[in-house]
Amino acid sequence: MWKKAGYSSLAIVLFLTLLSGCGSSGSGSNGSFKSADPITVKIGLLKNVTHAPAFVAIKKGYLQDRLGANVKIEVKGFNNGSDFSTAMATGQIDIGYVGPSPVINQYVRSKNIKILSGANNGGAVLVARKGSGVTSVKDLAGKLIAIPTKGSTNEISLRLLLQEQGLKVTTDKNGAQLIAMAPADTLTAMKQGQIDAVLLPEPWGTQIANEGIGDIIVEWDQIPPNRGNYPLTIIVSNDDFLKNYRNLAKSVLLANEDAIKFIKDSPDDTYSLVSDELKELTGKGLDVELIKATLSHLSLTTNIDQDALETMAQVAVDAGYVKGVGADGLDLAGLYDLSLLKETQEGK
DSSP: OHHHHHHHHHHHHHHHHHHHHHHTSSOOTTSOOOOOSOEEEEEEEESSGGGHHHHHHHHTTHHHHHHOTTEEEEEEEESSHHHHHHHHHTTSOSEEEEOHHHHHHHHHHHOOEEEEEEEEEOOEEEEEETTSOOSSGGGGTTOEEEESSTTOHHHHHHHHHHHHTTOOBOSSTTSBEEEEOOHHHHHHHHHTTSOSEEEEETTHHHHHHHTTSEEEEEOGGGSTTGGGOSEEEEEEEEHHHHHHOHHHHHHHHHHHHHHHHHHHHOHHHHHHHHHHHHHHHHSOOOOHHHHHHHHTTOEEOSOOOHHHHHHHHHHHHHTTOSOOOOTTOOOOGGGBOOHHHHHHHTTO
C-alpha cells in the first residue's frame, strides 16, 4: 500500500511539474504567449509624423490596453530605417514601424524579419530650393538632391521619378546626383545653397515651403509608385518575437487599427498627441499647423500593396542596394506574414 501511494504521489508531482513547465514557457503550440510572468516588448519607430499611428497608439494607451497590464513597453526612436532594420535583425527591438525599403534590404541579408501590416501610404514630397532653377523633375539633371538615407524608401521614390523623365542617377553633372542628409539638416543646407532639391517625408517639405526656402514641385499624391498610394510606413517584426509571442504581435496590430480609427475620427485631438510624442523622442514638439498639414498628406491604412513593394524592391536591386539576386530575380515570398492582419480585419 505504501509503495502504491508513494508511486501515485510521485506521479502527481511529476504531472504538476510538467504542467508548471508548460505554464512558464514563452509560447504555446500556436506560438501565443502563455506565461503569467511579466514581459517587455521593445517597440521601434521613426521620429517622423508619417508614423502618427504609432504615436497615437502609445499616447492614447491603445498599445498598453491591447498588450495587457503584464507587459512593459519600451519605445525606441530611430532617425532612419537602416538603423531600425539593423536593430530589428539583432534583437534590439521586437516589433515596430518603419519604411519598407530598408526592411527589404535587411530581409535579403538576414531573412529574419517579417512585414505584418500597413500603417500609412504616402506622405513624402519633392521640394526644390528657390533660385535653383528647378521647377520640374526634368530640371533635376545636373543638380544635387538630398534624400534622408541611402537605400531609403524616399530614395527609391526619387529614382522612380527620375526614371519617368528619362534621367539617371550619376556622380557627375550628366545626371542627378544624390546626397544622404538628415531631414532636419536640409533646411540649413537649402538656405546656404548646398543642395538644389530634396525628397523627404512630411512635415519637412511643408516646413521648407512655409519658411520660403523652397517650393514643393511634386506633391505627395504624385510621388511614385502609384501616385502616393504606396506603403511608406509599415509594421514589421523579427521572426523570434513573431514565433514566440504571436498573440502580442496581433495585439500591436489591433492597437494600430485603434489609432488609425482615432486619427480619422478625431483629427483635431490628434495634433497634440503627435507633438507630445515627438517631444519625448526628440526633445522638441512640432507646430500644430505642420502636423495638420502632414496628416492631410497621409493615407492611413493597414493594407499592404505587395505589387508596389515589388516595384520598389526592383529599383533597390538595380541601384545595387540588394546584393546576391540571381537570374530568377528577387524572391520576397518569405518577407510577408499577413495572417494576423487578416484575422484582425475579419474581427477574429
